[in-house]
Amino acid sequence: MAEKSAKKEKIARQPMPEQAADVRRRNFEEVPTGYSEETAVLEAQRCLQCKKPACVAGCPVEVDIPGFIKHIAEKDFKGAIQKIWKKNSLPAVCGRVCPQEIQCEGLCIVGKKGEPVAIGNLERFVADMARNSGEGELPAKAAPTGKKVAVVGSGPAGLTVAGDLLLKGHDVTMFEAFHKTGGVLVYGIPEFRLPKDIVASEVETLEKIGLNIECNMVVGSIVSIEELFEEGYDAVFIGVGAGLPRFLNVPGEDLIGIYSANEYLTRANLMKGYLFPEYDTPIIRGKNVVVFGAGNVTMDSARTAMRLGADRVRVVYRRSREEMPARAAEIHHAEEEGIEFHLLTAPVRFVGDENGRLLQMEGLKMELGEPDDSGRRRPVPIEGSEFMLDCDLAVVAIGANANPLLTQSDQEITLNKWGYIEADPQTGKTTKKGVWAGGDIVTGSATVILAMGAGRIAADSIHEYLTWGW
Amino acid sequence: MFKIVKREEMAQGTVIMNEIEAPRIAAKARPGQFVIIKANETGERIPLTISDIDVGNGTITIIYMVVGKSTALFKTLPVGDAFQDVIGPLGKPTHIEKLGNVVCVGGGTGVAVLFPITRGFKNAGNKVISIIGARNKDLLILEDKMKSASTEFHVCTDDGSYGNKGFVTEVLKDVLDNNKIDLVVAIGPVPMMKFVSKITKTYNVKTLVSLNPIMIDGTGMCGGCRVIVEGKTQFACVDGPEFDGHQVDFDGLMKRLRAYEEDEKMAYEEHCKVFGDK
Numbered sequence: 001m002a003e004k005s006a007k008k009e010k011i012a013r014q015p016m017p018e019q020a021a022d023v024r025r026r027n028f029e030e031v032p033t034g035y036s037e038e039t040a041v042l043e044a045q046r047c048l049q050c051k052k053p054a055c056v057a058g059c060p061v062e063v064d065i066p067g068f069i070k071h072i073a074e075k076d077f078k079g080a081i082q083k084i085w086k087k088n089s090l091p092a093v094c095g096r097v098c099p100q101e102i103q104c105e106g107l108c109i110v111g112k113k114g115e116p117v118a119i120g121n122l123e124r125f126v127a128d129m130a131r132n133s134g135e136g137e138l139p140a141k142a143a144p145t146g147k148k149v150a151v152v153g154s155g156p157a158g159l160t161v162a163g164d165l166l167l168k169g170h171d172v173t174m175f176e177a178f179h180k181t182g183g184v185l186v187y188g189i190p191e192f193r194l195p196k197d198i199v200a201s202e203v204e205t206l207e208k209i210g211l212n213i214e215c216n217m218v219v220g221s222i223v224s225i226e227e228l229f230e231e232g233y234d235a236v237f238i239g240v241g242a243g244l245p246r247f248l249n250v251p252g253e254d255l256i257g258i259y260s261a262n263e264y265l266t267r268a269n270l271m272k273g274y275l276f277p278e279y280d281t282p283i284i285r286g287k288n289v290v291v292f293g294a295g296n297v298t299m300d301s302a303r304t305a306m307r308l309g310a311d312r313v314r315v316v317y318r319r320s321r322e323e324m325p326a327r328a329a330e331i332h333h334a335e336e337e338g339i340e341f342h343l344l345t346a347p348v349r350f351v352g353d354e355n356g357r358l359l360q361m362e363g364l365k366m367e368l369g370e371p372d373d374s375g376r377r378r379p380v381p382i383e384g385s386e387f388m389l390d391c392d393l394a395v396v397a398i399g400a401n402a403n404p405l406l407t408q409s410d411q412e413i414t415l416n417k418w419g420y421i422e423a424d425p426q427t428g429k430t431t432k433k434g435v436w437a438g439g440d441i442v443t444g445s446a447t448v449i450l451a452m453g454a455g456r457i458a459a460d461s462i463h464e465y466l467t468w469g470w
Numbered sequence: 471m472f473k474i475v476k477r478e479e480m481a482q483g484t485v486i487m488n489e490i491e492a493p494r495i496a497a498k499a500r501p502g503q504f505v506i507i508k509a510n511e512t513g514e515r516i517p518l519t520i521s522d523i524d525v526g527n528g529t530i531t532i533i534y535m536v537v538g539k540s541t542a543l544f545k546t547l548p549v550g551d552a553f554q555d556v557i558g559p560l561g562k563p564t565h566i567e568k569l570g571n572v573v574c575v576g577g578g579t580g581v582a583v584l585f586p587i588t589r590g591f592k593n594a595g596n597k598v599i600s601i602i603g604a605r606n607k608d609l610l611i612l613e614d615k616m617k618s619a620s621t622e623f624h625v626c627t628d629d630g631s632y633g634n635k636g637f638v639t640e641v642l643k644d645v646l647d648n649n650k651i652d653l654v655v656a657i658g659p660v661p662m663m664k665f666v667s668k669i670t671k672t673y674n675v676k677t678l679v680s681l682n683p684i685m686i687d688g689t690g691m692c693g694g695c696r697v698i699v700e701g702k703t704q705f706a707c708v709d710g711p712e713f714d715g716h717q718v719d720f721d722g723l724m725k726r727l728r729a730y731e732e733d734e735k736m737a738y739e740e741h742c743k744v745f746g747d748k
């Protein structure tokens with residue numbers, strides 16, 4: 001046994017093949033091209049098949065990781081996808097966007113001495129394989145219960161709730177404000193990181209098992225939660241995300257050429273502005289771009305700007321490198337693509353021309369002072385360090401808040417002081433009878449997998465309610 | 471899909487009226503609210519204020535001027551054809567109440583937006599004095615509808631081809647001089663709303679304007695529609711579209727409306743080449 005594992009450790013972590021940085025920085029095709037069968041099997045052999053797998057404890061939806069990896073090692077790819085699907089209905093998405101380095105891979109035993117097993121890459125491999133071969137037979141559905149559920153919002157939280165409840169035999173209708181389903185997966189995360197046909201095919205699968213979709217439905221304005229009950233729905237799940245952009249609140253922020261990340265990415269992704277004029281929505285193509293923030297959204301905006309033809313893209317962040325919240329892979333990819341990082345720097349104001357177009361920003365250097373409420377050292381301005389920087393496009397990607405459009409329309413749903421919905425973490429129940437919530441509208445901006453986890457919990461609780469009562 | 475059940479060309483084909491099947495929106499919409507319309511898969515999301523609602527038939531009416539590729543594309547759709555997406559009702563409805571004397575000033579296609587508001591104020595028991603204007607007689611729209619929705623009615627044309635010669639602002643001054651006015655509602659091109667607000671300010675009469683910045687979602691999630699009101703950033707789609715005209719930064723709005731001028735021109739010219747339209 002000791003011998004066997006020693007031999008296994010000799011296999012190095014299989015690198016993910018990618019488009020070369022100097023090529024991909026100008027196109028919108030996906031960056032990683034995916035493992036081949038041989039690479040996947042080789043990588044799968046690195047797993048020690050631990051009795052008490054640490055990785056599973058790091059997975060918010062507790063995918064049986066060693067279980068599915070074992071199937072890969074045995075070249076039973078169908079068996080592998082079945083294992084994953086038991087816990088995760090969007091593996092092609094999660095394999096691409098989960099922060100594995102702080103979840104499963106961050107806890108992997110192999111990683112203690114060397115590099116962890118590439119769990120994310122393997123998950124993605126199996127999911128892509130199933131999709132491309134069309135082998136993913138539809139999961140079995142329980143007999144119809146005659147109960148109707150309304151799911152508001154079609155992001156990962158809503159999709160998970162819908163999938164789970166459909167399989168349990170309920171009649172599910174999804175209401176989405178935009179003209180397309182997928183939430184952040186379609187309007188936020190760019191094509192080069194998450195191809196949109198993957199999201200579309202996940203939604204299609206749900207439609208095949210009976211999901212009704214109503215797009216263009218801004219719940220809270222065209223129909224209220226109360227009216228959904230009047231229309232005969234027995235339960236409502238709210239997964240509307242955190243869709244309110246945060247701005248810097250510095251002078252000059254209304255100049256043309258300054259976008260919120262929400263607007264910039266929605267123009268680029270949902271509206272396909274990068275294909276203008278084939279698609280009708282224009283998007284400003286900056287030569288000299290600054291992007292504020294340091295999360296995934298920041299990296300996505302910066303890399304989009306590069307692909308839209310920028311000469312220089314600078315990420316401007318108030319804090320230091322250690323505090324950057326983006327996935328390690330995104331920061332790494334951004335750097336490879338030539339994106340510059342200006343850390344410990346804050347914007348002071350923007351300057352425009354007589355037509356109201358952005359010309360410059362004024363910045364200020366910071367240094368780290370005492371820790372603040374979040375325990376991170378607070379950046380404090382260095383006096384006299386002001387400087388001017390030329391720019392013709394600026395994207396503000398410093399986070400999002402709760403959008404009040406829906407929540408304001410129903411007084412019985414209690415909100416916390418930041419405007420997010422109060423929901424019981426064990427069940428997803430809100431303070432209004434028959435209404436559940438989950439995802440970013442409860443936690444604030446988080447991750448795809450946490451939104452899915454919240455969806456799963458809510459679905460279980462909704463099912464219980466529909467079977468036994470509140 | 472949202473079927474077009476009625477279509478009319480106005481102002482010599484420069485302005486189009488579409489009545490669209492949208493029962494859910496019709497049941498909910500109130501004066502002052504708008505919809506976002508996207509014609510097809512590759513289309514752009516265009517905000518248009520609702521001009522009329524027929525709850526019984528489940529339809530809404532929109533009236534738009536053909537100014538660029540998207541509206542030119544809308545124009546090509548015949549009765550029986552459909553818009554792929556219509557989203558609404560969006561924005562805050564006009565706060566309609568009995569105030570006394572209300573003046574409704576409309577210019578260009580703004581008259582279409584003004585009409586349901588005018589009717590609303592009249593039905594609420596106000597004396598409504600309407601003043602509508604256009605560059606010339608042929609470009610005037612909804613004259614009869616506005617007339618029937620008003621207690622007193624004035625028409626102006628810039629060239630004097632019909633009604634009073636000159637801008638709506640001149641008649642407005644007259645009306646303000648001779649009446650005690652409680653509210654002015656002004657909807658039309660941005661310069662018109664700016665000048666109306668300037669005048670009413672000197673008379674200290676509260677003035678509502680309806681703003682039409684470039685939008686994407688219409689639900690407060692992108693911030694693209696931001697306007698400065700009272701020195702503060704507001705999102706026109708959720709905080710408006712109506713604002714206190716005395717507080718709006720109209721010059722800023724005019725600039726932001728030109729954000730994509732070059733792109734729009736290019737796209738429109740391409741469209742015209744294909745459709746042989748002018």
Ligand SMILES: Cc1cc2nc3c(=O)[nH]c(=O)nc-3n(C[C@H](O)[C@H](O)[C@H](O)COP(=O)(O)OP(=O)(O)OC[C@H]3O[C@@H](n4cnc5c(N)ncnc54)[C@H](O)[C@@H]3O)c2cc1C
Binds near residue numbers: 097265327
């Ligand atoms: C650019 C970007 C990159 C990201 N990258 C990553 C990443 O790499 N990894 C990761 O794990 N997470 C990432 N995230 C975060 C992740 O996408 C979110 O945490 C997750 O999508 C939240 O899911 P949700 O279902 O709660 O909401 P959302 O995905 O936000 O979906 C909410 C949906 O509800 C709709 N809606 C809103 N209001 C209404 C209404 N009134 N009526 C009807 N529908 C409504 C919205 O249009 C939207 O479609 C990223 C986020 C962004 C913006």
Ligand code: SF4
Binds near residue numbers: 048049053054108
């Ligand atoms: S911790 Fe690592 S080695 Fe152990 S089962 Fe999980 S992936 Fe395999």
Ligand code: FES
Binds near residue numbers: 685690691693696707
């Ligand atoms: S249109 Fe996006 S916030 Fe108003």
